[in-house]
Amino acid sequence: MPQKVRIALDAMGGDFGASVVIPGAAISLQRHPDSEFLFYGDSRLIDEQLAKYPALKKASQVTHTDVTVSAHDKPSQALRRGRKNSSMWLAIDAVKKGEADVAVSAGNTGALMAMARFHLHTMPGIDRPAIAAVWPTARGDSVVLDLGASIGGDANHLVALAVMGSAMASVLFNLDRPTVGLLNIGVEEIKGHEEIREAGERLRAMNLPQFNYIGFVEGDGIGSGAADVIVSEGFSGNIALKAAEGTARQMADFLRNAMASNWQSKLGYLFARKAFKALRDKLDPNKSNGGVLLGLKGVVVKSHGGTSAEGFAYAVDVGYETVRCDLLTKINQMMNSDGGALAQTAQEAVT
Structure with a gap:
């Protein structure tokens, strides 16, 4: 039997803490019974929730700490003040020490990135x-990055993101040469900030065999699946993500209200409810929850802070699957194939 996947969870992270983290872990455990969980946080709150899930309790260990990272903490503050005692810090430290294979947190994004880089x-x-x-699209799935790990980025950073994203898409989607596009306000070469135009020029000039740079992609191109990899700096990427999630919820509300507006609509819903359920599932942001902090020498997954238990379970699933498919090793192999062409390109981009 394969070795179990050990998942470290920041039980205090996010808007709802243990009341979402523990039920979410229980849902994920049902899908992946070869998981073990290490919970970090207030043991009283964790144990209170674990008592409701005997199977999860049996597969779990709890480490107590009453120190949490606030959503309002700046990364520098989170690192300085009680950093070695917070639930987020301990979860990531478990990955560093080899006690866990992956850490998952719904907490402060900036603090999570700072601690993950430190460890x-x-x-x-x-x-x-x-x-x-x-990211689910009209023609399949795409890899989208950066969705908010850091704000801003020059041309060098955007090129490095393209390198990482193409390697990830090659592994996940089994593509020999994934297509890569830069998110921009227009497809014309003259549009966008100087950093984006410069990154586009460099990617086109490189013409690397590992991926196919197709140029700029507008916001609506993400959902249509214009490229296998969409690259953006974190500010724009996070706005695109939140706008897409908000639109999906708005569409679901519009559909629900329309179906309840009169008896003809209600009758039509009865005949088409399977189709509507499929549409609702497709539009559910919870099912796309969980982003990998790509580029680290370890696996860390960021969950949305305000997600439900079901949504958090999907973030845990992402961590599980990232470990099971050995994604980091495969990305390293991909970046160092052909004499390390991709790794060398990324190195040149940040030096």
């Missing part, structure tokens, strides 16, 4: 990690 460091050639997630 795990970045891969050769990578200056700072990026939140990379699989």
Whole structure:
């Protein structure tokens, strides 16, 4: 039997803490019974929730700490004040020490990135990690990064993101040469900030065999699946993510209200409810929750802070699957194939 996947959870992270983290872990355990969980946080609150899930309790260990990272803490503050005692710090430290295979947190994004970099460091050639997630599109899935690990980025950073994202897409989607696009306000070469235009020029000039740079992609191109990899700096990427999630919820509300507006609509819903359920599932942001902090020498997954238990379970699933498919090793192999062409490109991009 394969070795179990050990998942460290920041039980205090996010808007709802243990009341969402523990039920979410219980849902994920049902899907992946070869998981073990290490919970870090207030043991009283954790044990109170674990009592409701005997199977999860049996597969879990609890480490108490009453120190948490606030959503309002700046990364520097989180590192300085009680950093070695917080639930987020201990979860990431477990990965560093080899006690866990992956850490998952719904807590403060900036603090999570700072602590992850401090503990795990970045891969050769990578200056700072990026939140990379699989985004459902009209033609399949795409890798989108950065979704908010850091704000801003020059041309060098965008090139490094393209390198990492293409490696991830090659592994996840089994593509020999994934297509890569830069998120921009227009597809014309003259549009966008100087950093984006410069990154586009460099990627086109490189013409690397490992991926196919197709140019700029507008915001609506993410959902349509314009490229296998969409690259953006973290500020724009996070706005795109939140806008897409908000639109999905708005569409679901519009549909629900329309179906309840009169008896004809209600009758139509009865005949088409399977189709509507499929649409609702497709639009559910919870099912796309969980972004990998790509570029680290360890696996850390960021969950949305305000997600439900079901949504958190999907973030835990992302961590489990990232470990099971040995994604980091495969990305390293991909970046160092052909004499390390991709790794060298990323190194040149950040030096």
